[in-house]
Structures are given as C-alpha cells and as structure tokens.
Amino acid sequence: MGRSSETVGPVGAGPDLVVGADGCARPPWATANEMVRAYYDTEWGMPVRTEQGVFERLSLEGFQAGLSWATILTKRAAFRRAFHDFDVDRVAQMGEEDIQRLLSDAAIIRHRGKIAATVTNARIAQRMRTEGTDIAEHIWSFQPALTYAPRTLAEIPTQDETSRALSRDLKGRGFRFVGPTTVFALMEAIGLVDTHLVGSHRRGASGLFGADGSRR
Template identity: 60%
Template sequence: MSDATPPPPADDSGLVTGPDGRARPAWAAQSDLLRDYYDVEWGMPVRDERGVFERLSLEAFQSGLSWATILRKRPAFRAAFDGFDPDRVAAYDDHDVERLMADAGIVRNRAKILATIGNARATTALREEGDDLAELVWRFSPAETPRPARIADVPSTSPESIALSTELKARGFRWVGPTTMFALMEAIGIVDTHLVGSHRRGSSGVWPS
C-alpha cells in the first residue's frame, strides 16, 4: 500500500485489515510511514535516557498536531537537536534557539523549543540527584495495562500518567501534561494499548497479549 492509496475501511472496532492480512488501527493504515512505525516501533520498550528524552520531546512537539507530521519531520528534528543528546541540548543558547526557529524542517514553535532545551537541562539535573530520566519514567508503570477492544476504549490519561506529569513538573520539566505523558507511555511500551484484535497486541514482551 502506497501513501497515495486509500486504506481499506475499518471494522466496528476501528481496525483495518491490510493486504498482508494483518489488522491495525485505522491511523496506522493511512500511509506506509505510519504502518511501518506501528509495526516496528510504537509500543516497543525504550529504556535508555536519550531514547526517552527524544520521545518525550517529540510528544511535546506533537501537541496540537498530527503524529504523521512529527514522524515525517523526525529526521530533521534529530539533525537539529544533535540526535537528542541531553547534554548537547542542555548547552543550547539564544543563538541555538534562533537557529531552530529558522529551521523549516522542524516545528518552529518557540515555546516548545524552549521547553525542549529546559527539559534537557532537567534531564541532566536528574543525574546530579542520582536519578535517571528513563528509570524515573518507568517507575510509573501500572499494575496492569488497558485491554481495549475498540478505538473508543483507548484511554487518553491514567492515574499513572497524571502522577508522572506531576513528578516531572516538580523536577523542572515542561510540556509534560497527563495526556502527553500517557502518549509517551504508550509509545515506549509502559502500557500496551494495541487493540485486542491487532497483530501487534502483546508484541512488546512487557505485557501478555
């Protein structure tokens, strides 16, 4: 299926069965880019500092936009933000802010850019306190994961995402609201919100199918 080919219609649960016979949510059937992201990356465990920082940053940039937009721009984001190396981003100055604001390859939102730089500094500050961003985020894993049968069953927040948001804000992070943190938890495998009928359900190894 190419990006120009409309996906097949979704069933009552919101799943689409592609030409390969695999069931995916309708959002993941909209393009090759989204399909590949869903099949390979989304929901798989990310436990390293840089990986979590990158995804936290991209989730913040995604706020108010489509994920497809961010995914298309991800190579440019990585180039602009030095591969999301927290130490390098933490050292950015006003010149870097203006450089980023002039970069058409990324989302040029000053508040989000400043939040990303501030979050890099908060990430490095965690180390000075003997903590680690990835370990902190994973400490908010729930006792059980949702088991959505339909798209409508997928929550947008959880008690854990609310608590994570509160903790990160207390540690100096910005643009880390409960909804954004739940999206992060979905993306890095802390929760499994693949629909029960999806071919990806249980694929992370963190939760049973």
C-alpha cells in the same frame, strides 16, 4: 473479486481495526501512509529504556501537541539533526542563539515555547542524572501493574491516574510540555502501557504484559 488493499476487519478483529492486504489488523491511524504503518509495526509500543531514546520521545510528544503524529514522523530526521540526535548533554548546552536559529528552520516545528522547553527539559534530565537516576529509569518507575485491553478506540483513555501522577512529578521537577495527555501518549509510545487494540497484530508485542494485562 480482487481483495481490496484495506478492509474493515473480519469477525474477531474488532470494529476499529483495519485489515491490510498483508492480513494484519491495525487501527486506522496506523494506516495513514507507509511511514506511519512502519512506525506502528516496528516501533510504537516497544520498550524504550535508554535516556536518549526516552528523551527523544518525550520531546517529540511535546512537539506533537495540537498536530498529527504523521507530521512529527515526517520531520523526525530534521528534529534529530536540530537537537543533536536528542543527546541530553548536547541539548543541555544549547542557548538562545541556538533557539533563534531553530526558529528559522522550516524543517522542524517552529514553536519557540516547544524549542525552548526541549532545552530546559534536557538540563533537568541532566541534573537528574547527578541525583542518581536518569529520566528513563525514573519514568519507567511509574510502570503500572496492569495495562489496558481495549476492543475499540473509545476504550483507550487520553490520560489516566498514572499519567497524571507522572505529569505532576515531571512538572514539579521543572519539565515543560508534560501534561497528563502528552505523558500518556509517551507511555503508550515507549511501552509503559499496552493500548494496542485486542485483535491488532501488535497486541502484546512488547512482551511486558501477559494475556490478562498484568505486568510480567
């Protein structure tokens, strides 16, 4: 009998992991299509420490609210064109005319609140830099001492104490679309926490946490 392209993982892989034809175990969401799989295999959970990189992820997580991440990935190139590759200074210069223009751009998510929030957030990030830190450094200052070691998807929280604290901080600075669930998703995406399931071939790939979950 030929091997199926995807099967539920063998003993030890965990009940919520899918093993592909390449023998690698991934969570179901990472097997939606080749684009999502590549994102999971090469990018999700890897450390992102640049201002531009963190601002992009923060913005995309805000746009993702209420939608699937696959939808955001499909439109990612268009988002980059629309928001000048998420260069903080260039986005901060965008005004009402730009917002109106993007509301007619079917290649992105045409949500006025989210588009306007991206511009507002860029201006705040720009101001933070004049105060002695950039948004990436500030967010990374919230990195917890321990990460998670989930064996099932149910063991992964949608928010936690750190994301709630970071959300409060960002909201206090005026950032928008930075609720604790959105912030936790950001923390996962940029490697601030490792929520790869135990048994996933990406578990520990960031190199930031040891086998016991403690920060290196």
